[in-house]
Amino acid sequence: MDKLQPILFVLPLLALSFWVWMAWDCSNNDRFSSQEKTYWLMAFVFLNVFAAIYYYVYEYRKR
Secondary structure, eight states: TTTTTHHHHHHHHHHHHHHHHHHHHHOOOOTHHHHHHHHHHHHHHHTTTHHHHHIOOOOOOTT
């Protein structure tokens, strides 16, 4: 169990960092209208990391 403790600390920290990075990118994305930004940010709040992964794959990588 001692070897798992660093992993159990680092993984949520990485997920939170990724989530914040994608939410920040979405809020500064000029290609979206304000309504689209609102929808994306609501998805980030309610779907958390899953919405961030979806945003990364389908929106962030296109640029």
